[in-house]
Amino acid sequence: MSDLTVAPHERGVLRLFTLDMRPEEAKFLREPGAADQVLGVDGLDPSHIDIFPVSDLEELGLYGYMTEGCGVSAGQLDRNALASVDGWVMVLRSAAFNGHPATLNPDPRLRLIGLFTEEATNWTGGIIETESAKPFSAPQTVTAGDTPRRVGSAILALVALVVIGGILWLIL
Template identity: 25%
Template sequence: MTIQIPENDFGQIRVFAIDGPLSKPVLDKTPDGLRQLLGTDALDPTFIDIVKVDDLGPMQLSDYIAQGYDIPTADHDLAAVNGIEGFAILILSSAAGGQAVTLRPANGVRHITTYVPDARLTPVQPLTAKSAEGIIADPPAKPAKSDARIGGMIAMYALIAMFLLVGLMIWVAG
């Protein structure tokens, strides 16, 4: 059996069940371990999750996927996913890196389901507030300068002129 991950696949999680124990290279997600398990080493191990179902304790595998990956579980998949014993492999779309990848799972590796994110778009609601009506006017012009500001500017120019005049007098006297 082969499973194709298409080019530019996004947001999906492929769930596999494994019969029997796993070797150390598989648990470490080395290229040789991935090739041995999935028939390819073209996947990024960062986006592959190997879950020992017993380590989840009272949590179901479907709950782990729903809470850990924020993907709601479909009702028709619950029994199959929660029925996995031993190890489960979760392969995220990101593991393929946007490239098309063909998986050839080894004997004892079964594809259970593929979770697809719900991509519903909500319709646009018209804005009903009064502020949403009309045309936005140009920003208001700069406010007029206050009398205090104008007086401060005149005093500053007078001080600069006096400084220059005193400097000139010292230079001529020297």
């Protein structure tokens, strides 16, 4: 599988492209369906495609955008290589493919810089061994104020029966 092949149900992968085109052409790629054409695929979700000039990132830079904005670990990135990138770039998230497999056939004016993965949340955890974490560890005592009061329910039921009886008496 190459960097231009998208696996079915791929998640957390970003593909970074440089755009060797005029700013007007790059801006046009933000329109629905335009990125599909230059990438050679159909049905991309444009909300998961970022197209912008690197100069818009100012002090943050492309390295900061990828680490802080996209959640890519610093170990995957070459700070010097990203600092040398200028002009317009496209960040294509795997969510843009809506879980469908694809093979990208990019326009020659697009050059893949790299394929990066977002840091995933580690949902594993150790066993909590404190006494309060055990099931049913809270005190199971019932106080006098906690007993249900059924008098109100009984009165409400009696009133409902009287009303239903009155309606039936009027009908008959």
